[in-house]
Every structure is written in structure tokens, then in C-alpha cells.
Amino acid sequence: GQQLNQSPQSMFIQEGEDVSMNCTSSSIFNTWLWYKQDPGEGPVLLIALYKAGELTSNGRLTAQFGITRKDSFLNISASIPSDVGIYFCAGRDSGAGSYQLTFGKGTKLSVIP
């Protein structure tokens, strides 16, 4: 089956620093999504990417859909304490008309004030 490798697994950064995390896939996806999950809550959609090469921003967050369609990265600029949480990438393969998502294992972000 499809596998997503998300790295790093965890990060400790100082408030104000920039953060970068990425995902690579063993197969081609036609959609990449980035989510943030806080304890006790469901994943919240941050950015959706639909085309290879697409670069999209949402406030301090920027994500890109890799040209090979097998990877994506998420950058967070000027981190703040509320950025703490687990970030997940997810990819969708449109084969067989299914919209199911494959998720990475997550990047746990800790921000030191």
C-alpha cells in the first residue's frame, strides 16, 4: 500500500524561529493536504494543494506540492507558542474514484517561549 514518510518526527524550536517539515510518498498523489491537531481535538485543515508545483500560503504557513507529485513541504515562519501541536500531511490518490487520504505519522512541534 501507499506509504507516507513525514519528517522530522518532532521538533523543539525557539519562539520566532522558522520551521520546515516535509512528506515523501512511495506513489504519486493528486492532492496534498496539511493538518494540525491539538490534544483532544480533530485534525484542522491548514492548507490544500491540488497541482504539482503549487505554492500556497495561509498567514505564516506556506506549503508546496512537489513537482514529482511524490512530496510536499510545510513551512511556518516566525513561530509562536500557539503553533504547538502535531502537524500531519495527507495525500490522496484518485485511483478507482476513491477520495481516501493516506496520512503521515505526524510532526510534533514544541515552541520554547
Next chain:
Amino acid sequence: DSGVTQTPKHLITATGQRVTLRCSPRSGDLSVYWYQQSLDQGLQFLIQYYNGEERAKGNILERFSAQQFPDLHSELNLSSLELGDSALYFCASSQDRAQHFGDGTRLSIL
């Protein structure tokens, strides 16, 4: 608030029992997805319904079943529960390729 509502928030039961988890999708979303999240397996896709019809199946056990009703709400039924079924169960809904998640049901099997 994603607009996806899941009930109950917490469920505690015993092995061998059966439970039903409920999901109301965002207004206008025809697709509903169920996921299981456990510490060692991450988020795993279980099943998808679109406008009342099953669309895709993932790693869903035979002891588990789901349905989507005419008003588009969905239920996930888990039977003959085992200790390993303890997990967070999420429902997501979508109109297009982006899925929006509820806050989940935490199932604990004693």
C-alpha cells in the same frame, strides 16, 4: 469549528460489547469518511460513503460496519469489541478533495 459533529465524545465499554458512533457532516457535504487513530498506527482510513452509498473501504475489520442515512448523517458500528479497538475514531466530510474532521469519539475498552 469544522462543522462536523461527532457523538458521543467519550465512550467506555467492555470487551465483547457493541457500540455505535454518530457523525453529522458539514452542511452540503455528501461524502463522509471514518478514520481510526491509535498511538502506534496513526490515522487509518476505514470507510467512505457518498450520498448514502459505500464508495471506498480501507482497513476496516469485519466486526465494524457503517452506513449513511438519507439525511447524510453516518453511523459507525463496532461489535464484539476487543481491547485493541481502543482508539480515537474520527469522522470527516467533504464536498471536494479537502476533508474536514470532527473532534472524534474516544473509545476505551476495559
